[in-house]
């Protein structure tokens with residue numbers, strides 16, 4: 001019997017990306033598109049993965065399904081972007097991913113804005129859910145539109161008696177979303193129509209919060225510049241334990257995702 005080297009084994013264990021087909025695509029608010037995928041290709045994706053991130057691989061314009069599937073399996077790797085599983089249901093087997101419609105300057109946003117039933121993309125993941133254990137006396141959730149899916153999934157998973165504040169910065173009043181949240185979470189919505197000129201309002205609100213005693217957990221994500229400043233505030237000024245802090249830059253003004261990821265790696 002020949003033993004496989006661990007390295008080879010690891011590579012062959014890695015699941016190839018799934019080829020997902022769009023079942024429905026619809027604007028749920030003026031700047032957010034919900035793409036629903038369906039079918040047996042979703043089998044094996046854990047049913048408790050709402051809020052976990054995943055990779056979406058995008059076809060080139062006009063590329064047919066067979067050609068794209070070959071590329072998914074054999075490379076070169078298609079344009080890839082990071083998204084969040086917003087919801088997954090068993091019957092029928094469906095998965096929702098919410099895309100900010102930020103214009104046609106990004107391949108993912110452009111793809112979502114044009115998506116219709118029968119369109120396709122690649123999917124890898126999901127990764128682990130961002131917060132799976134809730135043990136805080138007080139929660140701070142903060143998100144812009146790109147992080148609404150992770151924030152909403154986190155709020156929906158919280159224990160009923162959770163207490164805290166959730167602060168959302170959205171592009172228009174109509175981008176406010178209904179979500180099922182614990183009664184003790186105070187919901188605040190800020191409208192800032194221009195994502196490229198940060199309003200500073202979310203940070204101002206967060207810095208002005210009455211900070212409680214006890215254990216704090218956070219779920220904070222959004223534009224990288226703001227996140228850098230909030231990370232400093234939460235971890236260094238308020239001394240929240242890093243193990244209880246999910247705080248992550250989801251996009252960066254003036255950078256495409258690959259540049260943003262490289263920038264994050266260079267800072268780590």
Ligand SMILES: Cc1cc2nc3c(=O)[nH]c(=O)nc-3n(C[C@H](O)[C@H](O)[C@H](O)COP(=O)(O)OP(=O)(O)OC[C@H]3O[C@@H](n4cnc5c(N)ncnc54)[C@H](O)[C@@H]3O)c2cc1C
Nearest residue numbers: 083084099100102106107108109250251252254255256257
């Ligand atoms: C863990 C994680 C989870 C994420 N989950 C989601 C999610 O569920 N839904 C979601 O919509 N996004 C999510 N994002 C953010 C998403 O990956 C980025 O917005 C990504 O850049 C979008 O790719 P694109 O091809 O549309 O634009 P890119 O080609 O990456 O960028 C093109 C241009 O658009 C700008 N841009 C990128 N994102 C935005 C934005 N939101 N608003 C305004 N301008 C922008 C860039 O600065 C750049 O100038 C997530 C990011 C991470 C790291």
